[in-house]
Amino acid sequence: MMRQPKLTKHICGQCAQHFSSELAYLKHLCPAIGGTPRNLNKSVSPKPKTASLFEKKILAAVQTARQTKRDYNA
Amino acid sequence: MAAVVEVDEENGKSSSPALTHNISSSNMGSADASNLNPVSCPIAPGENSFEKWQLIHVTDMGTSSAISNIRVWRSGNLGTNAIHVTNASVSSYRGEAKYATPTNRASVFAIFTMPTTIPGSANLGVGGSLTGSLTKVGYSDFLIHQIQTTRSALAGSTTVMNYQYDETA
Numbered sequence: 001m002m003r004q005p006k007l008t009k010h011i012c013g014q015c016a017q018h019f020s021s022e023l024a025y026l027k028h029l030c031p032a033i034g035g036t037p038r039n040l041n042k043s044v045s046p047k048p049k050t051a052s053l054f055e056k057k058i059l060a061a062v063q064t065a066r067q068t069k070r071d072y073n074a
Numbered sequence: 075m076a077a078v079v080e081v082d083e084e085n086g087k088s089s090s091p092a093l094t095h096n097i098s099s100s101n102m103g104s105a106d107a108s109n110l111n112p113v114s115c116p117i118a119p120g121e122n123s124f125e126k127w128q129l130i131h132v133t134d135m136g137t138s139s140a141i142s143n144i145r146v147w148r149s150g151n152l153g154t155n156a157i158h159v160t161n162a163s164v165s166s167y168r169g170e171a172k173y174a175t176p177t178n179r180a181s182v183f184a185i186f187t188m189p190t191t192i193p194g195s196a197n198l199g200v201g202g203s204l205t206g207s208l209t210k211v212g213y214s215d216f217l218i219h220q221i222q223t224t225r226s227a228l229a230g231s232t233t234v235m236n237y238q239y240d241e242t243a
Binding site for chain 2: 014039
């Protein structure tokens with residue numbers, strides 16, 4: 001069964017925001033649940049970004065910088 | 075991914091209703107309102123609660139193909155001199171009810187006793203049929219229920235409403 005969209009107001013029962021259409025409700029980012037009503041199964045918090053700081057890469061960057069400086073001064 | 079399903083409640087005049095999605099309680103009281111506070115909206119002895127008009131709403135099918143076999147019941151006992159009635163029924167289901175402004179007069183829709191254990195089969199339909207199913211986003215039939223009391227009713231009790239369905243992969 002589809003709800004008749006005509007005059008029905010839509011309210012989010014979790015954050016109490018009002019919407020003029022069901023689609024607007026379904027797309028809203030609810031602060032109470034931390035996502036949209038459609039993506040409750042998915043994690044909406046960003047994954048922590050892991051820094052890639054391997055010693056080998058740092059040494060290579062330092063060596064490249066030194067070589068560039070030597071070339072510039074030559 | 076599993077389907078995303080919520081319980082909604084419709085309130086207000088039938089000419090300009092409001093649909094509250096994903097309700098956080100099914101508190102019954104002396105107001106036509108979702109998520110109501112029963113302390114500020116008590117049912118006076120001898121009176122009825124306002125009817126609840128609720129829906130099972132599938133907002134995303136995920137990877138599932140069907141939602142069916144909806145069963146509704148209450149766990150826990152009411153206080154004495156109070157009854158809980160509903161339109162949900164395994165054997166005498168009357169089909170899809172069209173929304174009507176909720177009333178605190180004795181409901182003409184909710185005429186069966188609310189089960190207090192899980193029904194053996196569906197007692198709330200989809201598309202007017204207990205064997206109906208949702209294969210895309212949409213709604214069940216309305217679940218209508220009401221608390222009715224006598225003048226001897228005592229201060230209330232807390233019980234739990236259960237909404238169960240089968241999800242087919």
